[in-house]
């Protein structure tokens with residue numbers, strides 16, 4: 001698994017306000033969207049393209065366009081929804097599939113409660129969106145679904161990641177024979193005893209949408 005930490009002062013600046021507990025939901029949603037657009041630039045560096053002939057007002061030339069099949073963007077509900085708009089703004093022709101997952105806060109095991117993905121993902125590049133990679137259980141389960149359905153190139157985009165979760169995800173995806181890339185805004189210090197990222201930003205879903 002390739003891990004890319006997007007090292008940019010604007011990303012660090014926006015993450016700081018996202019982390020601040022005084023930041024309200026509307027501001028949090030706007031910052032998450034802005035951050036994804038910056039991360040998406042990095043995450044799509046190897047998006048598949050093909051040559052395409054056009055004519056400028058001056059001369060014929062060869063450009064590029066996104067290859068078919070189009071990339072699939074998969075936000076992990078709930079919190080991943082807060083990253084969807086920022087991503088599809090950069091990739092407007094992408095298709096979108098949904099996975100609903102939640103962590104059992106006692107066992108920290110991921111549970112899937114919704115799954116709306118194309119059956120056949122053969123040859124598809126997939127971009128999985130989830131703001132938080134904590135223990136790695138949620139992303140590991142999501143990426144395995146995609147690999148089982150035939151995805152052959154997967155990039156996970158997170159705002160924050162824990163070192164423990166990156167290690168666990170690497171171990172889970174080892175031997176999958178599918179290129180996996182993680183693009184993240186920052187790698188934080190550690191996980192606490194409740195599985196929260198430290199310093200982190202708290203519960204991303206609650207901060208985006210309120211406590212359920």
Ligand SMILES: O=P(O)(O)OC[C@H]1O[C@H](OP(=O)(O)OP(=O)(O)O)[C@H](O)[C@@H]1O
Nearest residue numbers: 078079102103133134135136137138205
């Ligand atoms: O790496 P893990 O330890 O699996 O934890 C990360 C998951 O936890 C959060 O979701 P949560 O279960 O809180 O659901 P929500 O998005 O509905 O709030 C977060 O958005 C990730 O999906």
Ligand SMILES: O=c1cc[nH]c(=O)[nH]1
Nearest residue numbers: 134196197202203204
């Ligand atoms: O710190 C964390 C860990 C898991 N899920 C979150 O939303 N935040």
Ligand SMILES: [Mg+2]
Nearest residue numbers: 203204205206
């Ligand atoms: Mg949550």
